[in-house]
Amino acid sequence: MSSNIRRIGVLTGGGDCPGLNAVIRAVAKDAMHHGIEVYGIYDGFLGLIEDHVEKLTYEAVSGILTQGGTILGSSNKANPQSYYTGKNPDGTPRFEDVTDRCVECCKKHGLDAIIPIGGDGTMAAAAPMVEKGVNCIGVPKTIDNDLWGTELTFGFNTAVQIATDAIDRIQTTAASHHRAMVVEVMGRNAGWIALYAGVASASDVILIPEQPFQIEKVCETVTRRSRDGRGFTVICCAEGAAPKGGQRVVERHDPTSPDPIRLGGIGRWLSGEIENRTKVESRYTILGHVQRGGTPTARDRILATLFGDHAMELLKEGKSGRLVAWQCGRLTDVPLLESAGKQRLVTPDNPLLAAARSVGTDFGD
Ligand code: F6P
Numbered sequence: 001m002s003s004n005i006r007r008i009g010v011l012t013g014g015g016d017c018p019g020l021n022a023v024i025r026a027v028a029k030d031a032m033h034h035g036i037e038v039y040g041i042y043d044g045f046l047g048l049i050e051d052h053v054e055k056l057t058y059e060a061v062s063g064i065l066t067q068g069g070t071i072l073g074s075s076n077k078a079n080p081q082s083y084y085t086g087k088n089p090d091g092t093p094r095f096e097d098v099t100d101r102c103v104e105c106c107k108k109h110g111l112d113a114i115i116p117i118g119g120d121g122t123m124a125a126a127a128p129m130v131e132k133g134v135n136c137i138g139v140p141k142t143i144d145n146d147l148w149g150t151e152l153t154f155g156f157n158t159a160v161q162i163a164t165d166a167i168d169r170i171q172t173t174a175a176s177h178h179r180a181m182v183v184e185v186m187g188r189n190a191g192w193i194a195l196y197a198g199v200a201s202a203s204d205v206i207l208i209p210e211q212p213f214q215i216e217k218v219c220e221t222v223t224r225r226s227r228d229g230r231g232f233t234v235i236c237c238a239e240g241a242a243p244k245g246g247q248r249v250v251e252r253h254d255p256t257s258p259d260p261i262r263l264g265g266i267g268r269w270l271s272g273e274i275e276n277r278t279k280v281e282s283r284y285t286i287l288g289h290v291q292r293g294g295t296p297t298a299r300d301r302i303l304a305t306l307f308g309d310h311a312m313e314l315l316k317e318g319k320s321g322r323l324v325a326w327q328c329g330r331l332t333d334v335p336l337l338e339s340a341g342k343q344r345l346v347t348p349d350n351p352l353l354a355a356a357r358s359v360g361t362d363f364g365d
Contacts, residue, residue, distance in 0.1 A: 003317065005135070010038060013117070017158075019158065019301065020072075022296060022300070023117050023308040025062075025065055026306075029058070032058055040072045043073040045078040049102060053105065076259055080125055083096055103133075114126075115139060115315075135315070137319065140307070141155055144186065147343070150326050158300045164197045168201055182235045182237055184287065185238060185287050188240055189343060195208055195346055196352070201234070204233045205221055206356060207237040207364055208346055209238055210346045211363055214243065215270075217362065218235065237270060250262065323336040
């Protein structure tokens with residue numbers, strides 16, 4: 001089936017990540033080369049809710065491949081199905097379904113299709129619009145690499161590289177001072193960044209949310225390494241990791257956000273526990289948003305370009321309601337409605353877990 005797409009809208013939703021501009025560029029240049037007009041929807045779905053939609057020129061999408069962030073802006077507070085519109089008389093936050101407003105905005109600007117680039121929250125926000133008949137092809141992004149339906153998201157490789165470079169530096173100062181150094185990395189409920197950066201940096205301990213850890217085991221490793229002459233321990237800890245029977249550490253709770261929990265702080269807790277229990281001096285580093293900033297790696301630029309190109313191919317074939325995906329080493333696509341709001345976590349059979357254990361990495365379990 002061939003399509004009658006003449007004008008499309010592009011938006012970037014959720015937390016930003018390196019490679020967003022590479023997708024925007026790929027989508028927009030491909031579209032423009034085929035005579036399709038491209039409109040930028042600003043700040044994620046907020047652009048449709050508040051009607052901030054503007055035509056993109058070829059110049060606007062040129063020279064942006066290497067730039068971090070997103071030229072369209074982003075927001076992780078604007079889910080049309082559950083949009084914060086103020087407080088109820090009793091002081092509780094009020095949320096309204098403004099999906100119809102978004103559909104109307106698409107019609108007003110004559111958008112034949114939209115391309116939301118985002119993670120599970122963005123796809124969950126796009127799903128009701130698909131159900132209301134808006135042509136939509138999703139492109140998966142997130143440094144967390146946790147989107148269901150795809151084995152890879154762009155931004156992940158860059159985040160892993162940044163975290164690995166940082167831990168490499170932590171290794172030398174840890175050795176100089178014979179300390180236990182905890183490095184907290186992002187990833188929300190998934191341990192992909194911690195697992196990959198931890199293995200790549202030869203961290204002695206890796207803690208991921210999917211495998212609750214025993215603090216006693218972590219301390220045993222610190223004590224053993226302190227005694228056996230190596231004298232220092234590097235611990236790569238996911239922000240979502242938690243001790244067995246304990247809770248994740250929440251940095252803040254924003255009741256006005258559709259994604260109200262902000263994780264963070266397990267590194268500080270862990271470092272304190274290690275020092276108290278083992279008497280080995282400990283420090284912690286929370287890498288935070290540095291993992292999301294700056295220029296994408298070559299690998300993410302390529303993945304983002306492939307994803308953008310595939311999204312346009314799907315649209316040109318007349319498809320809708322699909323999410324671009326990477327599976328078994330090739331580009332493919334899956335139903336967007338099936339992937340919306342679902343996460344892909346590290347499973348016990350992941351070969352990298354076994355490989356890490358083989359070289360002596362401790363998972364605290
Ligand atoms: O999903 C990407 C991510 O960076 C997570 O790893 C992290 O938990 C979260 O976003 C932080 O979000 P915010 O942009 O609200 O600080």
